[in-house]
Amino acid sequence: MSVSRHSVNTYKAEIGFAASRQPPSLLPEARTLITGDDQLITMLSCTRYLIWGGLLALAGLTAASPVATGPLPIAIRHTPSFPSSLEHRDYNTSSLSPVVSLPPTIQSDLTTLLSPSALVLLPSSPSFTQYTHRWSLNTHTNSPSYGVIVIPASERDVSLTIQYANTHSIPFLATTGTHGTWQGLSQLQGGMAIWTRNLTKMEFAADGHSATLGGGLRGNDVIPALWARGKQTTTGSCRCVSLLGPALGGGHGWLQGQYGLGADQILSARVVLANGTAVKTSNTENSDLFWALRGAGHNFGVVTEVEYKLYDAVRPEWSYQSFTFTQDRLEEVYRVHNAVMRNQSQYVVYWSLWRLVPEVDPVNPILVSTVYYNGPASEAASYFAPFAALSPLQTTPVQTTDYPGLAAAAQFRVTDWACQPKAGATVYGMDVDSYDVKGLRKSYNAFRDMIRAEPALSLSMAYLEGYSLQAVQAVPYESTAFALRDRKLLYGFLVTYEETERNKTLDAQAQNWGEKIRDAAYGDKVKQKSVYVNYAKGSESLQAMYGYEGWRQERLKMLKRKYDPKGRFSFYAPIKA
Ligand SMILES: Cc1cc2nc3c(=O)[nH]c(=O)nc-3n(C[C@H](O)[C@H](O)[C@H](O)COP(=O)(O)OP(=O)(O)OC[C@H]3O[C@@H](n4cnc5c(N)ncnc54)[C@H](O)[C@@H]3O)c2cc1C
Numbered sequence: 135m136s137v138s139r140h141s142v143n144t145y146k147a148e149i150g151f152a153a154s155r156q157p158p159s160l161l162p163e164a165r166t167l168i169t170g171d172d173q174l175i176t177m178l179s180c181t182r183y184l185i186w187g188g189l190l191a192l193a194g195l196t197a198a199s200p201v202a203t204g205p206l207p208i209a210i211r212h213t214p215s216f217p218s219s220l221e222h223r224d225y226n227t228s229s230l231s232p233v234v235s236l237p238p239t240i241q242s243d244l245t246t247l248l249s250p251s252a253l254v255l256l257p258s259s260p261s262f263t264q265y266t267h268r269w270s271l272n273t274h275t276n277s278p279s280y281g282v283i284v285i286p287a288s289e290r291d292v293s294l295t296i297q298y299a300n301t302h303s304i305p306f307l308a309t310t311g312t313h314g315t316w317q318g319l320s321q322l323q324g325g326m327a328i329w330t331r332n333l334t335k336m337e338f339a340a341d342g343h344s345a346t347l348g349g350g351l352r353g354n355d356v357i358p359a360l361w362a363r364g365k366q367t368t369t370g371s372c373r374c375v376s377l378l379g380p381a382l383g384g385g386h387g388w389l390q391g392q393y394g395l396g397a398d399q400i401l402s403a404r405v406v407l408a409n410g411t412a413v414k415t416s417n418t419e420n421s422d423l424f425w426a427l428r429g430a431g432h433n434f435g436v437v438t439e440v441e442y443k444l445y446d447a448v449r450p451e452w453s454y455q456s457f458t459f460t461q462d463r464l465e466e467v468y469r470v471h472n473a474v475m476r477n478q479s480q481y482v483v484y485w486s487l488w489r490l491v492p493e494v495d496p497v498n499p500i501l502v503s504t505v506y507y508n509g510p511a512s513e514a515a516s517y518f519a520p521f522a523a524l525s526p527l528q529t530t531p532v533q534t535t536d537y538p539g540l541a542a543a544a545q546f547r548v549t550d551w552a553c554q555p556k557a558g559a560t561v562y563g564m565d566v567d568s569y570d571v572k573g574l575r576k577s578y579n580a581f582r583d584m585i586r587a588e589p590a591l592s593l594s595m596a597y598l599e600g601y602s603l604q605a606v607q608a609v610p611y612e613s614t615a616f617a618l619r620d621r622k623l624l625y626g627f628l629v630t631y632e633e634t635e636r637n638k639t640l641d642a643q644a645q646n647w648g649e650k651i652r653d654a655a656y657g658d659k660v661k662q663k664s665v666y667v668n669y670a671k672g673s674e675s676l677q678a679m680y681g682y683e684g685w686r687q688e689r690l691k692m693l694k695r696k697y698d699p700k701g702r703f704s705f706y707a708p709i710k711a
Contacts, residue, residue: 233281233323233324234281234304234305234323234324234325234326236281236282236302236304236324237302240254240256240282240302241254241255241256241282243298244282244284244294244295244298247294247298248284248286248287248291248294248295249286249287249288249290249291251287251288251332252284252285252286252287252288252291253283253284253285254282254283254284254285255282255283255284255285256281256282257280257281262283265283265285265327265329266279266280266283266327267312267555268312268313268555269311269312269313269315269374269553269554269555269556269559270315270555270556270558270559270560270630271555271556271557271558272320272557272558272559272637272641273320273323274320274637274638274641275315275317275320275558275560275641275645276314276315276316276317276319276320276560276671276672277319277320278307278309278319278320278321278322278323278325278327278705279322279323279324280322280324280325280326280327281324281325281326282304282325282326282327283326283327283329284326284327284328284329285329285331285332286328286329286330286332286333287332287333288333289333289404289406289412289438289439290412292328292330292333292406292412292436292438293406293410293411293412294410295326295328296328296406296408296409296410296436296702297409297410299326300408300409300410300702304325304326305322305325305326305702305705306322306325306326306327306328306702307319307322307325307326307327307328307705307706308328308330308349308436309327309328309329309330310330310331310349310350310352310376310378310379311352311374311375311376311379313372313374313375313376313379314379314668314706315559315560315561315671316670316671316672316705316706316707317560317671317672317673318672318704318705318706318707318708319705319706321705322705328436330348330349330350330436330438331350331352332350333348333349333350333351333438333439334348334350334351334355335347335348335439336348336351336355336356336359338363338444339441342363342365342444342446343443343444344401344441344442344443344444345360345365345441345442345444346439346440346441346442347377347439347440347442348438348439349378349436349437349438349439349440350376351376351377351378352373352374352375352376352377352548353369353370353371353372353373353374353375353376353377353387354373354374354547354548355377356369356377357369357373357537357538357541358538360444360447361447361536361537361538364446364447365444365445365446365447366389366444366445366447366537367389367393367399367442367443367444367445368385368387368388368389368390368393368394368395368396368398368399369381369385369387369396370385370386370387370396371386371387371388371540371541371544371546372541372546372552372553373541373546373547373548373553374546374548374552374553377396377440377442378431378437378440379432379668380396380668381395381396381397381399381400381428381431381440382397382427382428382429382430382431382432382437383397383429383430383431383432383616383666383667383668383707384396384397384428384429384616384618384666384667384668385397385399386599386601386624386666387601388483388506388508388537388540388601389445389508389537390601390602390603390605390606391478391479391480391481391482391483391601391602391603391604391605391606392445392480392481392508392602392604392605393443393445393605394605394606394608394609395606395609395616397427397428397429397431397614397616398428398443398605398606398609398614399442399443400427400428400440400441400442400443401416401440401441401442401443402414402415402416402419402424402440402441403415403416403424403427403437403439403440403441404437404438404439404440405423405427405434405435405436405437405438406435406436406438407434407435407697407698408434408435408697408698408699408700408702408703412438415427416441422693422696423435423693423697425613425614425615425689425693426615426689426690426693426697427615428614428615428616429614429615429616429617429667429680430615430667430680430690430707430709431615432667432703432706432707433690433694433698433703433704433706433707433708433709434693434694434697434698434703435697435698435703447537449481449508449509450536450537451508451509451510451534451535451536452506452507452508452509452534452535452536452537452539452540452543453506453507453509453510453511453513453514453532453533453534454504454505454506454507454514454532454533454534454535454540454543455504455505455514455518455521455522455529455530455531455532455533456502456503456504456529456530457502457503457504457505457521457522457524457526457528457529457530458494458500458501458502458526458527458528458529459500459501459502459503459524459526459527460494460495460498460500460501460527461495461498461499461500461501461578461582463501463524463526464501464571464574464575464578465571465575466524467486467501467503467521467524468486468569468571468574469569469571470520470521470524471484471486471503471569471598471600472568472569472571473520474517474520475568475600475622475623478600478602478603478622479507479517479602480602480604480605481507481508481509481602482505482506482507482508482517482602483505483506483599483600483601483602484503484504484505484506484600485503485504485505485506485544485597485598485599485600486501486502486503486504486598486600487501487502487595487596487597487598488500488501488502488578488581488595488596488598489502489593489594489595489596490585490592490593494527497582497585497586498582499578499581499582499585499596500527503521504544505517505518505521506540506543506544510534511532511534514532515532518532556630556631556632557630557631557632557633557634557637558630558631558637558640558641558644559628559629559630559631560628560629560630560644560645560648560671561626561627561628561669561671562626562627562628562629562648562649562651562652562669562671563624563625563626563627563652563665563666563668563669563670563671564624564625564652564655564656564663564664564665564669565618565621565623565624565625565664565665565666566621566622566623566625566655566656566660566664567620567621567622567623568622568623569598569623570655570656570657570658570659570660572657572658573654573655573656573657573658574655574657576654576655577596577627577651577652577654577655578596579654580647580650580651580654581594581596581627581647581651583647584629584643584647584650584651587643587647588640588643588647590631590632590633590636590640591629591630591631591640591643591644591647593630593631593632594627594628594629594630594631595627595628595630596625596626596627596628596651597625597626597627597628598623598625599623599624599625599626600622600623601624603619603620603622606619607619607620615680615686615690617664617680617681617682617683617686618664618666618681621664624666624669625652625655625669626669627648627651627652627655629644629645629647629648629651630644631644648671649673662677662678662682663675663678664678664679665678665679666679667679667680667707670707676690676709676710679707680709690709691709691710691711694709694710694711695711698711699711
């Protein structure tokens with residue numbers, strides 16, 4: 135059984151990216167900023183390497199995956215071109231809030247103020263658009279636009295930038311992985327981006343139990359670097375999201391059952407507050423703020439670095455298998471999911487998704503359940519068996535990989551479809567304790583009806599994520615602002631389209647369908663709806679995101695008044711003081 139280590143070069147080879155393919159237009163200032171080969175690949179590939187095959191592979195339906203059961207008429211060689219309009223996005227902000235008026239001298243002011251390695255870009259700067267990439271490109275729904283982009287090289291630069299922004303009443307937003315889809319992000323039109331991606335510190339503690347990690351790092355930076363040292367920790371499962379965007383809201387990932395959430399790994403954090411002051415937070419310093427950062431963190435500052443827990447990678451091997459079902463099996467499939475989740479091992483993750491594969495069924499999306507087990511295939515067999523016993527339409531062979539390789543297994547590498555930018559994309563999230571099978575059937579029917587009614591939405595997917603909870607629940611419930619430690623399932627209904635011409639019409643339709651699909655999935659029994667803040671979009675209540683207990687709401691409001699009384703950090707799931 136082979137366990138492969140993925141390196142940047144491996145990734146390059148996998149996507150056929152050669153150095154000679156770097157476009158000549160990459161500007162010198164951009165070159166100096168891009169610190170890793172993989173970052174370069176992401177930025178360049180964002181608009182050019184949409185891999186439709188990746189979507190298929192997510193369900194284990196690649197041509198390379200032999201069909202273990204049942205012949206299927208699947209021809210899987212699609213490579214649709216990515217709309218060229220996405221390469222050079224045109225911010226049409228006329229229907230949004232007024233564009234911010236910036237001091238005419240802002241570029242020279244900030245350049246003088248900040249360290250020599252910092253950059254200040256205006257829309258007229260040749261490389262400006264290289265820093266405006268977002269995962270969802272639609273300004274009408276959830277994408278901000280900027281009149282100035284500041285790229286700090288140090289915490290001091292962040293402090294000075296925020297002080298300058300405050301003096302000149304310029305609204306600002308920290309931006310790292312660019313995957314946030316909260317609708318309030320589009321309220322920032324013509325303001326300031328604080329592009330954190332050059333805060334890339336990675337310093338390992340001598341005892342090997344922690345590292346200081348910069349606020350600009352992504353999972354894709356952290357996972358391979360740790361693995362090279364025989365270490366791992368909880369990060370988002372998707373490589374393209376930042377380390378801290380997820381962790382400040384909780385942070386779900388493959389290893390949470392063993393180590394806890396991303397937020398639970400933070401031993402201390404350095405934060406630049408709304409007034410530009412930089413402070414350290416931990417259980418002993420500014421502990422009230424430290425509490426709030428771990429669950430409601432986007433509300434309280436720009437985190438420049440964190441001291442983050444690390445673990446020896448003592449179980450390097452992962453085994454996984456996918457099972458494909460037609461929609462008529464939905465009730466049986468999710469009853470099995472409910473049954474296996476009752477005693478879910480800390481080493482197992484149960485994922486399921488819905489998507490349309492026209493070659494299998496042109497109108498009814500298929501269901502794909504994948505079981506990931508942190509251990510050898512011989513041990514994993516008993517976790518795969520309940521799904522195999524359902525006689526799926528298709529079963530992939532059991533495969534193994536290592537922890538970094540999980541991203542390829544799930545098609546969550548930065549070059550895969552899931553990570554690629556979309557013309558419009560919104561996640562409709564929810565957290566529940568178990569599958570409400572009746573509700574899920576209604577939800578599925580709405581999902582199917584959406585695709586039938588509007589083929590432009592047919593790339594939409596449902597991600598039903600069943601991470602294990604042992605280490606998440608071992609953390610005292612009151613000890614952080616993350617309030618959903620008891621929820622076993624995280625649903626993300628991703629409603630997406632690639633057309634740009636009709637984006638306003640499609641947005642309206644996507645929104646109607648997205649809400650309908652999500653509402654149905656709750657079923658009849660859920661009295662208090664809960665939503666992981668990082669999968670929320672803006673129509674959810676503060677209680678749904680931050681907890682229904684009065685004390686939680688009061689504490690968050692009090693801390694918002696204390697640390698951000700003017701609501702500077704209010705473009706993402708804002709707490710109203
Ligand atoms: C394809 C995809 C995969 C995902 N996978 C996962 C996953 O595996 N696990 C998971 O838990 N979530 C996941 N998410 C949800 C993810 O947690 C949120 O989208 C999160 O907001 C992304 O953070 P970002 O930095 O990538 O995005 P951004 O849009 O750059 O940031 C989102 C918010 O975080 C704030 N922020 C970012 N960096 C900092 C910082 N250093 N200091 C303070 N504030 C900061 C921003 O200001 C903004 O308000 C996924 C989302 C998508 C679209």
